[in-house]
Amino acid sequence: MTQELKAAIILNTTFVHPAKFYINGFSNIPNVKYFYILLCFIYIMTVVGNVFLLSVIYLGKNLHTPKYMIVFNLALTDLCGSTALIPKVLDTFLFDRREIVYEACLSYMFFVWFFAGLQSWTLVTMAYDRFIAICFPLRYHSIVTKPVIAAVLLFEWVVSLAVIGCMAGLINRLSFCASLVIQSFYCDHGPLFRLACNDTSLNYIMAYVVVIAIVFVPLLLIALTYVCIGIALSRIASAVERLKALKTCTSHLILVAIFFLPFLGTNLAALISNIHPNARIVNSTLTHTVPSLLNPIIYSLKTEEVLTSIRRLCKNNRLRNWLIQ
Incomplete structure (x- = not known):
């Protein structure tokens, strides 16, 4: 395509949307399939751990409190975030289906970032819960109520939907008339909008807005x-x-460290320098998957209320089996 034709397309505000993108993934790494097998194992354990935690909270009457509404929301977003990312990654690279339809690529990007944002702000809600519990212990039950927490969590879902939806929508105004190879392991925002051949200044601004909204503001x-x-x-x-x-x-502080430190490092490196695609892929993959794997383990093993509820459920189950026999 000539430069004159590109200029004509931009002047006429006609956006060139390709039928498909090609997800490149790793380059020149031997035995990379073992890494994807590791991701498969991480995903299985993530599903088992988060479904188990969701079930314990749902079945344990003593856990029907505002605090565990937040934990339930975190487990749900962990499960959905991993499901949005890992199965498609495995399908892309283990079965060599690297081409992805344009609309599917935007949806892929939206859901991965949407659930990452929800995970981040759920950790903020947990911090708020601990803040009220320690700083205003006598007023805790009057401030942190189920309706209040439900409203806060709903607000986070709506705002995340709006911000990430705007980020994905701005991709739709770009023209892709050169390379269609995404230098990442999924339809990541940065590697995708950098392929455009028209003005991407709004996309750069939106990238900073999203990173600030997901990482810096929650961390602050x-x-x-x-x-x-x-x-x-x-x-x-x-x-x-x-x-x-x-x-x-302690459980909350561990979750914050596991989620924010890798996420902060990866996105800062991507914004201020040209990080090697292979390094970006490894960092981003582990950043998006490991916290979802560890969160239910931390809450199952380090939280006394959850352990007590698990013991009660096991005892009731044994009693029910004995009565049936």
Whole structure:
């Protein structure tokens, strides 16, 4: 396609949308199929862990509280986020189906980023819950109620839908008249809009907006809540009581570290420098998949209420089996 034709297309605001894109994936890495087999194992364990946690919260009457509404939402978004990403990655590379229809590519990108955003803001909601519980313990049950948490979570879903929908919609105004090879392992936003041959300034701005909205603002809010928690704990005279209060935050702090540190590193490197495609693929894959795998394990093993509920459910199940026999 000549430069004159490209200019005519841009001037006439006619957008050139290809029928398909080609997802490149790794380049020049031997035995890469073992990595995809690892992803398959991660996905299976993610589904098992999150479905188990969702079932425990649903069946355990003692877990029908605002706090575990948030945990339920996190497990649900973990499950949906992994399902949006990993099965398609496995289908793309294990079965060598690297071509993807234009509309399917945009949908793919939307759902991966949508659930990543929900995971991030659910961690903020968890921080808010811990902040109220420690800083205003006497007013906790009047502030953190089921309707309030339901409204907060619904608001997060709606805002994430709007922001990520806008990000995906701006791709639709681009013309792709050169390379159609996406240098990533899925239809990632950055590698995709950089293939366009018309003005991508709005897409660059949107990329910064999304990273700020998903990473920096949530991380700042979580940091501020823990500063307030630290100040509140410093006023408690007993070291035993301080330690007991702090232990209620350990699971959340581990989740925050697991989610934000890799996500922050990967996206900062991608925004400020030309990260090698292979390094981006490895970092992005683990960033999107490992937190979803570890979250239910952390909440199952480190949270006393969940362990108590599991023991009760097992005891009731044994009693039911004994009565049937």
